[in-house]
Structures are given as C-alpha cells and as structure tokens.
Amino acid sequence: MKNRILIVDDSFYMRTMLKNMLTDAGYEVVGEAANGQQALEMAAQTTPDLITLDVILPDNTGLDVLKGIRQDQPDVKVVMCSAVGQEVIVNEALESGATAYIVKPFSEEKVLEIVGSALQGSDSTEA
Amino acid sequence: MKSREQEYREIFMAEALEYYDAMSRHISELERNPTDEAALNELFRLMHNLKSNSRAMGYTQIGEAAHHMETIFGLIRSKEMTFTGLVVPVLFRGVDTIGEMIRAVGEGAELPDISQLITNLDRLVQGEEPILEDDSDEDDEDANRKLELSDLVYIQIKKLDHLLNLVGELIIDRDRVLTLSREIGNPALATAAAHFSRIADELQYSVMDARLVNVGSLLNKFPRVVRDVATAEKKDVELTIVGEDIQIDRNILQIITDALLHLVRNAVGHGLETPADRLAAGKSAQGHLTLSAQTQRDEVLLQVVDDGRGINVGNVRRKAIERGLVSQEVAANLDDDAVRAFLFEPGFSMAKEVTEISGRGVGLDVVKLAIDSLGGQLRVDSVLGEGTTFTLVLPTSIAVKGALLFELDARSYAIPLMHTDSVVSLQPTDFHVVGGLLMSRVQDENVPVVPLRNLLHNGDGPLPPAVKGELTGRQDIIIVNYSNRKLGLIVDRFLRQQDIVIKPMSKPLDTIDLFGGVTLLGSGQVCLVLDVPALTRLFLAKRP
Numbered sequence: 001m002k003n004r005i006l007i008v009d010d011s012f013y014m015r016t017m018l019k020n021m022l023t024d025a026g027y028e029v030v031g032e033a034a035n036g037q038q039a040l041e042m043a044a045q046t047t048p049d050l051i052t053l054d055v056i057l058p059d060n061t062g063l064d065v066l067k068g069i070r071q072d073q074p075d076v077k078v079v080m081c082s083a084v085g086q087e088v089i090v091n092e093a094l095e096s097g098a099t100a101y102i103v104k105p106f107s108e109e110k111v112l113e114i115v116g117s118a119l120q121g122s123d124s125t126e127a
Numbered sequence: 128m129k130s131r132e133q134e135y136r137e138i139f140m141a142e143a144l145e146y147y148d149a150m151s152r153h154i155s156e157l158e159r160n161p162t163d164e165a166a167l168n169e170l171f172r173l174m175h176n177l178k179s180n181s182r183a184m185g186y187t188q189i190g191e192a193a194h195h196m197e198t199i200f201g202l203i204r205s206k207e208m209t210f211t212g213l214v215v216p217v218l219f220r221g222v223d224t225i226g227e228m229i230r231a232v233g234e235g236a237e238l239p240d241i242s243q244l245i246t247n248l249d250r251l252v253q254g255e256e257p258i259l260e261d262d263s264d265e266d267d268e269d270a271n272r273k274l275e276l277s278d279l280v281y282i283q284i285k286k287l288d289h290l291l292n293l294v295g296e297l298i299i300d301r302d303r304v305l306t307l308s309r310e311i312g313n314p315a316l317a318t319a320a321a322h323f324s325r326i327a328d329e330l331q332y333s334v335m336d337a338r339l340v341n342v343g344s345l346l347n348k349f350p351r352v353v354r355d356v357a358t359a360e361k362k363d364v365e366l367t368i369v370g371e372d373i374q375i376d377r378n379i380l381q382i383i384t385d386a387l388l389h390l391v392r393n394a395v396g397h398g399l400e401t402p403a404d405r406l407a408a409g410k411s412a413q414g415h416l417t418l419s420a421q422t423q424r425d426e427v428l429l430q431v432v433d434d435g436r437g438i439n440v441g442n443v444r445r446k447a448i449e450r451g452l453v454s455q456e457v458a459a460n461l462d463d464d465a466v467r468a469f470l471f472e473p474g475f476s477m478a479k480e481v482t483e484i485s486g487r488g489v490g491l492d493v494v495k496l497a498i499d500s501l502g503g504q505l506r507v508d509s510v511l512g513e514g515t516t517f518t519l520v521l522p523t524s525i526a527v528k529g530a531l532l533f534e535l536d537a538r539s540y541a542i543p544l545m546h547t548d549s550v551v552s553l554q555p556t557d558f559h560v561v562g563g564l565l566m567s568r569v570q571d572e573n574v575p576v577v578p579l580r581n582l583l584h585n586g587d588g589p590l591p592p593a594v595k596g597e598l599t600g601r602q603d604i605i606i607v608n609y610s611n612r613k614l615g616l617i618v619d620r621f622l623r624q625q626d627i628v629i630k631p632m633s634k635p636l637d638t639i640d641l642f643g644g645v646t647l648l649g650s651g652q653v654c655l656v657l658d659v660p661a662l663t664r665l666f667l668a669k670r671p
Contacts, residue, residue, distance in 0.1 A: 011176045012281070013138045017183065020131065026351045056172050083179050105183040 002028040003119050006048040008039040008065065009081065010057050014104075018052055018081075021108045022115065036060025040068050043076070050077040050119055053098070055089050063093055070097045077118045081106075130341060130372070139184050140233050141281075146173045147226045154222050161210040171200040177225070189228045192241050195248040196221045202252070217247045217257045284377055287338050291525070294327075294334045295628040298527060301327040302649030335376070335524045342420040342427070343371025345380050349391055349418055356395040363402050363413045364395055370420035375427045376524050379501055383429070383519065386494040390431045390517050391418070393491075398435035398515050408512065410434070425529060426545070429519040438509040440466050450475065457562075464611035467507050471495040471610055495610070499660050502528060502545050502643070506611055520545065528629060530646075530656065531605065532622035535579055539654040540618075541627055541646055546659035548608040550621060555598040563592030563671035567615060569606055576604060576615035577666060583641065592671045609663040616662075629656050641665065 005027050009015045015032045022029055030046040033039035036059045043051060051069065055062040066078055080093045080101040090101050099118045102111060150173050156166040174197035181190035199218060202208040210218070224244050231238045247257035301324050308320035346368045357364040399405075399414035406412050417432040440463045447453050447469040453461070469475055473492040498505045504520040522528060522545060529544035551569055558567050558576065565576040581590055604615045627646040643658035 010172065011142060011180055013135070013142050013180045014176075014183075016138055017135065023348065024351060026355060056175050058169070058172060083175065104179040 002026060003049045004028045004030045004046065005115070006031045006033065006039075006042055006046055006051045008033045008051060008057070008062075009054040010034050011054075014054070014081075018111065021111050025112050027115070034058075036062075036065045036068075039065045043069050044072060047073065048076060050079065050099075050115060052079050052081055052102075052115070055080055055082040055086055055093070061089075063089065063096060066093055066096050066098055077121070079114060079118055130343065135184065139180055140229070142180065143177060143189075143229045144233075146177050147222070147229055149173055150222045150225070154219060157210050158215060158219075164204075167200060167204050167210075171197060171204055174200060186228075186232055188238050188241060189225065189232070192221065192225055192228065192244060195245055196225070199248060199251055208251070213257050213259065214251060216259060217244075217251060220244060221248065284338075287334070288378070290334050291338065294331050295527065295630075297327050298331060298626070298628050299647045303647070306649035331527060335527070338376050338378070338524070339374035340377045340380060341371060342373045342375055342380065342429070343368075345384060345387065346371055346418050346420065349387075352388065352391060353395055353416060356392050360396050361401060362395055362399050364399060365413050365415050367415070367417045368419070369417060373420040373422055373427055374523070375420075375521065378525060379427075379521055379523075382497055382501055383521065386497040386519070387418075387429065387431070389490060389494050391416070394431055394433040394435065394515070394517075398433040398437075400436050404436075408436075422523070423520075425523055427521045427523055429521065431517045432514065433516075434514040437511040437513055437515055438467060438470070438507070439511055440509075443467060443469055446475070447472075464508075467509065468611040470507060471505065501525070502543055504545060504609070527626050529624065530627045531624055532648075532654065533603070533605065533618040534620040534622055535583075535618050537619075539622065539648060539652060541625075541654050541656045542605060542607065542616075542659065543643075543656070544624070546607050546609055548606040548613060551604050551606065551615075553602050553604060555596070555600070555602070558595070558598065560593050560595045565593040565598075565615075567604075569613075569615065572613065574606060574613045574615050575666075575670070576617060578617040580617075582616070582662065582666060582669070588669075590666075590669045590671050607659045607663070609659050612663060612667075614663055614666055627654075627656070 005022055007015050007018050007022075007029060009018065009032075012034075015034070019029045019032065030048050031042040033042045036057045039051075039053070039057070039060075053062050053066060053069075057065065060068075062080065066080070069076060069078065074097075077099040078097070080090060080098045081104060082090050082101055083104045090098075093101065099121065100114050102114050150170060153166040153169045153173075156163050157170065160166075174193045178190050178193035178197055181187070181193060196218065199208065199214070203210050203214075208214065221244055224239060224241055227239050228241070230236075243258070247259075250257050304320050305324055308316045349368065350366055353364055353366045356362075394416055395414075399416065400408065400410075402412035405414060415434045417430070419428075419430045419432065421428050444458050444461070444466045447466065448455050448458050450472075452469055452472060452475075458466070471491050471494075475492065495505050498519055498521070502522055504518075506518040506520070507515065508518070509515040530541040531544060531547050531550065532539055532541050534540070549570070553567055558565050560566070566573050567576050568574075577590065577593075598617075602617050603619070603621050604617050605621075606613055606615050608614075629644040629646055640661045641658055642655045643661075644656050646654050646656055648654050
C-alpha cells in the first residue's frame with residue numbers, strides 16, 4: 001500500500017514542489033496545510049503515515065504543531081523542513097519527537113532519501 | 128519536464144509578488160508601531176519563505192538579500208535591535224530592492240545591484256552606521272512607483288464548474304434569442320442577437336479553455352506505476368509517453384484517472400509477457416508500452432498500446448457463449464470487434480485462464496462505466512501474438528456536446544456526435560433480412576438496422592421480426608457506434624448538427640435510462656437526448 005503523506009508549509013511553491021516530488025515517487029499526498037491550525041486538523045482527519053512540517057508557520061511555530069500532533073498521534077513520522085541557521089529549533093524538534101529533518105533548499109534525491117528512511121523506520125519497528 | 132519548470136516559475140513569481148506586497152504592508156505597520164509583533168513575525172516569515180523559494184529556484188541574489196533582511200528582522204524580534212533611526216530607511220530600501228528584483232526576474236531583465244544593500248545590512252548587524260546615499264531623486268521614483276499585481280490566480284475547480292454551468296444556461300438562452308429574433312424579423316434586434324451570440328460563444332470557449340490542463344499532468348505519473356507493476360510481475364517494460372501537451376478538461380482527466388491506471392496495470396500484468404515468454408515467441412525480451420494522447424476534431428484520443436500477447440478472440444467467443452451472453456449461432460456470425468466488446472460486459476473476466484490466454488477483462492466494465500459517464504467511447508483492438516490497443520475517445524469539455532438532431536413521430540431528438548458514426552439515406556433495395564433482422568451494407572460492413580420507433584415504443588417483448596418490403600421510400604439512418612458495435616437507427620428526418628447542453632432528467636423520468644437527459648432547443652422545445660450505450664444494450668436484449 002502507498003504511504004500517505006501530509007505536507008505542511010506556508011509557501012504554495014514549496015508545497016507544490018514537495019507534492020510533485022512525493023507523488024512522482026509513488027507516495028500518496030493526502031493533504032496540504034498552510035498553517036498550524038490546518039495542520040492539526042488535517043493530521044487528525046487524514047491520519048497520515050508521515051508529515052513534512054515547515055519550521056516557521058504563520059500562526060503557530062512548527063514546534064507547537066509538532067507537539068500537538070505528537071499528543072494525538074505518537075506513531076506518525078514527522079520530517080521537519082528548515083533552512084540553514086535554524087539548528088537550534090531543529091535540535092529542539094528532534095528532542096520533541098521529530099523523526100528527521102531536511103534543510104532547504106532541498107534536492108529531490110535528498111527529500112526522497114530522508115522520507116524513505118523515515119518511513120522505513122516505521123516498517124521495521126512495526127514488524 | 129520543461130512544462131513543470133515553467134509551472135514552478137509561475138508559482139514562484141505569483142507567490143513572490145504576493146510576499147512583496149505583504150512585506151510592504153507590514154513594514155509600514157511596523158513604522159507606525161515599532162513594537163507591532165504580529166507585523167514583525169510576518170516580515171520574518173515572509174523573508175524566510177522568499178529566501179527558501181528563491182534558493183530553490185536558483186535566484187541566489189534574491190535569496191541573499193532576503194537572508195540578510197531576515198537576519199535583521201530576527202534581531203529586532205529577539206529585541207537585540209530596534210526598528211528605529213537609520214534601521215528604518217535601510218529596511219524600507221531593502222523591501223523595495225526585493226520588489227525590483229522579483230519584477231526583474233519576471234521580465235527576464237537584469238537584476239539591480241544589491242552590494243550596497245548587503246553592505247548596509249551587514250553594518251547594521253555589526254552595530255555600525257549604514258551609509259545612506261542622498262536619495263532625493265529616489266523620492267521621485269518612489270512617488271511614481273508602479274503597483275504590480277500578480278499575473279496568476281489560483282482558483283478552485285468548484286468555481287470553474289459553477290462558471291461552466293452558467294455558460295451552459297447562457298448557450299440555451301442564446302439559441303432562444305436567435306430563434307426569437309428570426310421570428311420577429313426586426314433588423315436591429317437581429318444585429319444585437321448576432322452580437323450577443325458571438326460573445327456567448329467566445330465566453331463559452333474561454334471558460335472551457337480556462338479548465339484545460341495538460342494530459343501530461345496525469346501521464347507523467349505512470350513511469351512510476353509501470354516500474355512498480357513490472358517489478359512485481361517480473362516483467363521488463365519500456366514505457367513511452369506521447370502527447371503530454373494535449374489539453375483536456377481537468378474534471379475529465381480526474382474521472383478517467385482510475386480507468387487509465389487500470390488499463391496500464393492490466394497491460395503490464397496481463398498483456399505483456401515475461402522476458403522468457405517473449406524470447407520464446409521470437410520477440411524482444413523487453414516489452415513495450417505506449418501511452419499516447421492526440422486530438423481528433425473536438426475529441427481527445429488516449430491510447431494504451433502494448434506489444435504483448437494480444438487477445439484470443441476464439442476464447443472470448445467461447446466464454447461469452449458459456450456465460451449465456453450470446454447464442455452459439457449468433458456468436459459465430461459476430462466479427463472480431465463485436466466479440467472483443469464482450470470484454471466490457473460486467474464481471475466478464477478471462478483472469479481464471481490467465482496461464483493459457485491473456486487475462487484481459489479484469490474489471491474492464493468499470494473502465495467502461497467511467498468512460499460512458501463522460502459520454503466517451505472505449506475501443507479495443509488486438510492482434511493475437513502482436514499486442515493490444517485500448518483507445519479512449521474523450522470529449523475535451525463536459526458541458527457542451529456536439530449532437531445530431533433528428534425527428535421521429537413529429538418530435539425532436541438529439542444523439543451525441545460522439546456515438547454517431549455516420550448518417551446515410553438508403554433505398555429499400557439496400558436492405559436484406561437475416562434471422563429476422565434488417566441488415567445493410569454500410570462502408571463495407573454489415574450493419575444491423577432497426578426502426579428507432581420499434582425500439583422506443585415496443586414494450587418489453589422482443590422486436591418484431593423484420594419483413595422485407597415493410598419499408599417504403601428512402602430511409603434516413605443514423606449509424607451509431609458503441610463498444611465496437613455498430614447499429615443503424617431508422618428515423619423520420621435528419622434536422623441539423625448543433626452544440627447542445629445536456630441537462631439531467633428530473634424525477635420520475637430519470638429512471639428511463641434510454642435517455643441521457645434533455646436539452647432545450649432555441650424554439651423553447653424540449654428535446655430528449657438518446658443514450659446510445661443504453662440503446663445498444665436494449666437492442667441486443669430485444670433482437671429477434
């Protein structure tokens with residue numbers, strides 16, 4: 001079965017790029033959220049296998065969203081999307097339960113590699 | 128691939144200009160209230176997004192400027208700096224420069240020099256005074272600054288659907304107005320009506336055009352599907368995609384997505400042989416699959432072509448007789464096209480015999496239903512041992528369909544052109560009777576012909592056997608085509624060809640499945656639209 005992914009990013013451009021990369025690679029993108037509130041709602045609604053989560057969002061920081069999602073869905077894999085210079089936030093995110101992180105601007109290979117191995121982790125722990 | 132680059136560029140530009148507008152707004156808010164945290168957070172976020180997006184697009188200069196600006200807004204946010212004094216003009220200048228760069232990228236022009244801006248931003252970070260030029264002439268420039276809006280809007284398909292429905296209504300009124308103006312015969316009214324009609328036509332095509340997307344947006348998803356199925360089935364498949372630029376209505380593409388997926392999976396899973404089988408059959412080890420799109424008149428042809436084992440017509444014929452779909456006697460006379468059409472019958476599967484013959488037919492009825500719902504056509508051609516081609520004939524647009532209008536018993540009917548093969552007028556001597564059925568030779572093919580009146584008004588019983596000599600005079604016949612089967616319908620009189628808007632029938636008439644809906648003619652008359660698939664099925668069930 002296809003792995004189901006929710007994309008959270010406030011930039012339509014970034015969402016489009018990520019969505020194309022992921023669907024081309026055979027993943028099912030179950031939703032795109034542009035802010036923290038949408039992200040929490042859609043995560044609850046769609047129960048994805050993995051969420052790509054932008055660090056900076058309009059209403060909430062990505063960290064708050066991460067913590068919110070973790071409370072309801074401890075098993076979902078969360079890949080943080082950050083830019084250079086946000087190492088502090090990334091570290092905090094990893095401590096708060098993020099599975100992995102990608103640094104923008106990212107290449108398709110890198111995204112697929114990180115998403116793939118994040119999901120792989122899920123398979124091996126579930127098996 | 129190039130079109131995707133283009134798509135990214137357009138989205139980048141639209142969003143960057145949006146960001147620029149928001150930055151201008153927020154920095155003005157910040158000037159009024161230097162502690163406005165919401166404005167500050169937004170400026171930081173927008174700079175951050177612009178930086179990431181610009182770098183991803185390879186616009187390093189915009190990325191560089193946005194990065195430096197983001198740093199300063201970050202410092203102000205963490206209270207290490209305040210939005211006062213010389214910081215204010217430098218940051219305003221920075222936002223303006225970013226706007227200029229975005230516009231320059233959009234126009235393909237040379238980017239402005241940003242070295243001074245970067246130097247000043249660096250000096251601010253290090254707590255040094257920025258070097259400000261005398262910008263008295265820049266004030267002029269600022270005052271004359273043009274306001275730029277994005278060239279691109281995103282629109283929900285729902286809104287376009289609504290627009291298309293309204294256009295459909297308008298087309299009906301257009302015909303009504305034209306008819307009235309002819310009846311009234313006032314020259315001024317005629318001119319106005321003609322003008323109105325031209326505008327309505329143009330509006331119709333513009334709205335239809337706004338809904339078009341490249342077929343490539345669907346076809347380009349298939350390399351991955353083919354790879355996965357091929358790997359699972361241990362096949363070696365080379366996929367070729369042709370005609371990605373062909374355009375089609377977005378909703379049509381949506382509706383056929385599953386159907387196409389099904390056909391491609393079938394082609395790889397059942398149509399193409401394993402490398403060993405192919406070599407044994409004297410073929411290349413690698414199977415070939417082609418997905419192609421082309422336009423033909425107002426229709427889009429999508430084809431799934433494989434060079435696999437093909438469909439064994441003999442086996443399909445046997446299976447159809449076994450399942451009681453057709454009598455042995457009739458089956459013997461059916462040509463290959465008509466036999467292959469049984470593959471589209473509900474539940475008709477060759478899957479159990481997959482080891483001995485092709486496993487085509489798995490759920491093909493579902494594919495057929497999807498295509499029928501669009502008023503499209505599904506055809507299958509195959510040469511045993513050489514391969515199979517599935518052809519989807521699709522309308523480019525949903526709402527307006529070309530139709531042939533005809534008269535029967537003083538009533539008007541319409542039949543979609545999609546299902547109309549040809550129209551012929553024949554003399555009684557052109558017919559012969561075979562097994563109680565009228566047959567005629569049309570374009571080198573034997574086509575069964577039936578008076579439409581008998582089909583529509585004959586109750587539940589079978590059709591009365593045809594008798595030679597019951598027909599007198601010239602007969603107007605519409606040859607319809609559905610599922611590789613041709614059928615001639617005798618009508619009273621052909622009227623004309625016309626674009627119609629099909630509206631669903633209201634209750635309780637919606638249960639009469641011989642009619643796909645109704646349309647209103649310019650005269651205000653209601654005209655029933657015949658559903659050719661249903662009509663063909665009825666004919667097959669009632670044939671003598």
